[in-house]
Amino acid sequence: MTALSSSDLASTDPTPRARRQWLKTIAQGGRRGDAAAAWLMLDSVAAIGFAGGLAGAIVAVPAGAAAVLPWVMLVVLSGGLRGLVVMLATRRGARQAENAKVTLRRRIVASALHRDPGAPTTTGVLMAAVVDEVDALDGYIARFLPARKAGAIAPFLILLATALASPVAAGILVVTLIPFIVAMALAGGAAAEKSRRQFTALARLTGRFADRVRALPVVLAFGAEDREAHALGIAADELAARTMGVLRVAFLSSGALEFFAALSVALVAVYCGFNLLHLLPFPVPEQLDLGRAFFVLALAPEFYAPMRRLAAAYHDKQAAETAADRLIALPAPASPMPASLPATPHALRPDMPVLPALAFRSVAIRYPGAERCAVSDLMFDVPPGRIVVLTGPSGSGKTSALHLLLGLAPLVAGDVLIDGERLPPGGSLAPSASWAGQHPLIIAGTIRENLRLACPDATDDAIDRAVVQAGLRPMLMARGGGRMAAGLDTRLDARGGGLSGGERRRLALARAMLKPAPILLLDEPTAHLDALSEIALVTTIVAACRGRTTLIATHSDRLVGIADHVVRLGDPA
Numbered sequence: 001m002t003a004l005s006s007s008d009l010a011s012t013d014p015t016p017r018a019r020r021q022w023l024k025t026i027a028q029g030g031r032r033g034d035a036a037a038a039w040l041m042l043d044s045v046a047a048i049g050f051a052g053g054l055a056g057a058i059v060a061v062p063a064g065a066a067a068v069l070p071w072v073m074l075v076v077l078s079g080g081l082r083g084l085v086v087m088l089a090t091r092r093g094a095r096q097a098e099n100a101k102v103t104l105r106r107r108i109v110a111s112a113l114h115r116d117p118g119a120p121t122t123t124g125v126l127m128a129a130v131v132d133e134v135d136a137l138d139g140y141i142a143r144f145l146p147a148r149k150a151g152a153i154a155p156f157l158i159l160l161a162t163a164l165a166s167p168v169a170a171g172i173l174v175v176t177l178i179p180f181i182v183a184m185a186l187a188g189g190a191a192a193e194k195s196r197r198q199f200t201a202l203a204r205l206t207g208r209f210a211d212r213v214r215a216l217p218v219v220l221a222f223g224a225e226d227r228e229a230h231a232l233g234i235a236a237d238e239l240a241a242r243t244m245g246v247l248r249v250a251f252l253s254s255g256a257l258e259f260f261a262a263l264s265v266a267l268v269a270v271y272c273g274f275n276l277l278h279l280l281p282f283p284v285p286e287q288l289d290l291g292r293a294f295f296v297l298a299l300a301p302e303f304y305a306p307m308r309r310l311a312a313a314y315h316d317k318q319a320a321e322t323a324a325d326r327l328i329a330l331p332a333p334a335s336p337m338p339a340s341l342p343a344t345p346h347a348l349r350p351d352m353p354v355l356p357a358l359a360f361r362s363v364a365i366r367y368p369g370a371e372r373c374a375v376s377d378l379m380f381d382v383p384p385g386r387i388v389v390l391t392g393p394s395g396s397g398k399t400s401a402l403h404l405l406l407g408l409a410p411l412v413a414g415d416v417l418i419d420g421e422r423l424p425p426g427g428s429l430a431p432s433a434s435w436a437g438q439h440p441l442i443i444a445g446t447i448r449e450n451l452r453l454a455c456p457d458a459t460d461d462a463i464d465r466a467v468v469q470a471g472l473r474p475m476l477m478a479r480g481g482g483r484m485a486a487g488l489d490t491r492l493d494a495r496g497g498g499l500s501g502g503e504r505r506r507l508a509l510a511r512a513m514l515k516p517a518p519i520l521l522l523d524e525p526t527a528h529l530d531a532l533s534e535i536a537l538v539t540t541i542v543a544a545c546r547g548r549t550t551l552i553a554t555h556s557d558r559l560v561g562i563a564d565h566v567v568r569l570g571d572p573a
């Protein structure tokens with residue numbers, strides 16, 4: 001499978017050539033790209049056999065059943081072969097499309113996970129990309145590409161067979177082909193623009209809907225339901241109008257195709273009939289017999305069959321090109337995680353179990369597009385096994401400093417050292433760090449599943465210990481009707497519905513304690529807790545920090561009190 005570079009998703013405003021190249025690379029992600037087209041070409045060969053069998057059988061009728069039988073067998077075999085090759089072509093095309101889509105979806109997910117901090121791409125845009133836009137490539141790879149390849153050769157096979165039986169009938173087919181191609185080119189040009197607009201409307205609706213669903217509590221809190229519903233209604237109407245436009249062009253082009261296909265068959269039929277009856281009003285250089293006439297007539301509809309197939313898949317091409325423009329414009333992963341051990345500092349490798357020391361050396365962080373640095377000239381050490389607390393006013397860069405260690409904030413100057421070894425650009429300590437963020441991530445699922453995010457192999461005993469240490473026992477007992485195990489099976493939605501803010505923080509802390517990592521990073525772990533709960537949680541945090549190198553960002557004086565060293569970040573300028 002062809003490897004795709006991150007730049008495959010990175011460029012903006014692609015030229016037609018760049019778009020073609022991108023689609024080609026994606027399509028080749030599936031194996032044996034030409035197999036489906038080869039099967040379709042074989043269908044035309046079988047069609048010639050089928051027509052030959054029919055013509056032979058008709059001619060052989062006066063000679064009796066024994067003479068007819070071989071021709072009938074040819075008809076049956078060719079007919080069976082046609083069914084088989086079309087099935088194989090469909091299966092091969094579908095498999096190729098599936099492979100390509102899986103590859104592309106992996107890349108988009110990687111792009112979403114490692115997108116530039118502060119990138120404008122919203123979750124809705126990414127969802128539209130990973131679902132609708134990738135799906136739009138399906139018909140292009142499964143149907144259009146094989147049909148286009150077969151369409152470039154198969155009609156000429158039919159034309160050649162027809163010409164061998166009747167050059168004049170072959171001439172009729174060629175003559176009807178020219179206006180057909182002109183009509184299809186005109187319809188195709190109109191369809192391209194309409195399809196592009198339809199797809200943009202679809203992506204806008206999907207993205208907007210997904211983003212608003214995510215922000216539903218905010219929408220409800222500000223009473224903006226009507227406004228948002230109205231905006232969604234406008235987007236849906238726009239999509240409906242664009243879809244009707246696309247359908248109109250599709251009907252027009254299929255009407256043109258059917259007209260010329262019927263015209264060519266009718267002309268060939270009239271010609272063959274009049275030729276057989278010697279009634280043609282003009283001289284022709286051939287005299288047909290029944291067999292040749294029947295053969296040509298049976299073959300005439302097959303001349304347009306590959307083009308019919310191509311026309312049926314033409315909308316897939318338009319949709320894929322529009323989707324490609326949007327997919328190409330997606331941001332490339334800004335700072336890929338270190339993919340392999342060489343990018344991981346030695347101090348964090350499993351064969352070096354000692355607790356690591358962290359050091360910030362003249363560190364500056366600046367987000368893309370920001371006028372000033374979020375953090376500049378930051379210098380401090382976190383000795384092995386010690387607790388360092390970052391404190392300072394809101395916006396002074398505490399979270400950014402922690403995010404830098406996880407590859408989530410961009411370093412523009414200075415170095416982060418782990419046991420004296422430089423963290424590579426865009427590198428992350430995530431594999432060796434436990435993390436409890438300011439806004440704990442909750443996934444839709446049980447509390448147990450949320451805990452296992454940090455450590456998928458955690459035993460039930462380890463989970464029980466972590467939740468008890470984090471002070472979640474009373475809540476779990478209440479939820480589980482007196483049984484903690486049942487409480488752990490309580491389902492949460494993706495917003496942590498059913499948990500208070502403090503419980504969410506405790507859950508995040510339990511998760512951090514569950515992961516046996518030598519580094520602990522905590523961002524505002526006691527925010528929004530009352531004094532008693534904070535005191536209880538500080539005790540838990542002290543236990544969690546034991547045997548780990550810990551960095552805590554906080555405004556809390558109680559947490560400052562447990563620090564071995566305090567770093568005060570300055571006021572934001």
Ligand SMILES: Nc1ncnc2c1ncn2[C@@H]1O[C@H](COP(=O)(O)OP(=O)(O)OP(=O)(O)O)[C@@H](O)[C@H]1O
Nearest residue numbers: 117118367370374393394395396397398399400401
């Ligand atoms: N993803 C981002 N893109 C652009 N700017 C950002 C981003 N994240 C943070 N900033 C900016 O960086 C500065 C530092 O923010 P940060 O969240 O690190 O501060 P903080 O000290 O943790 O604040 P708080 O105590 O309120 O959590 C702020 O000016 C903030 O607006």
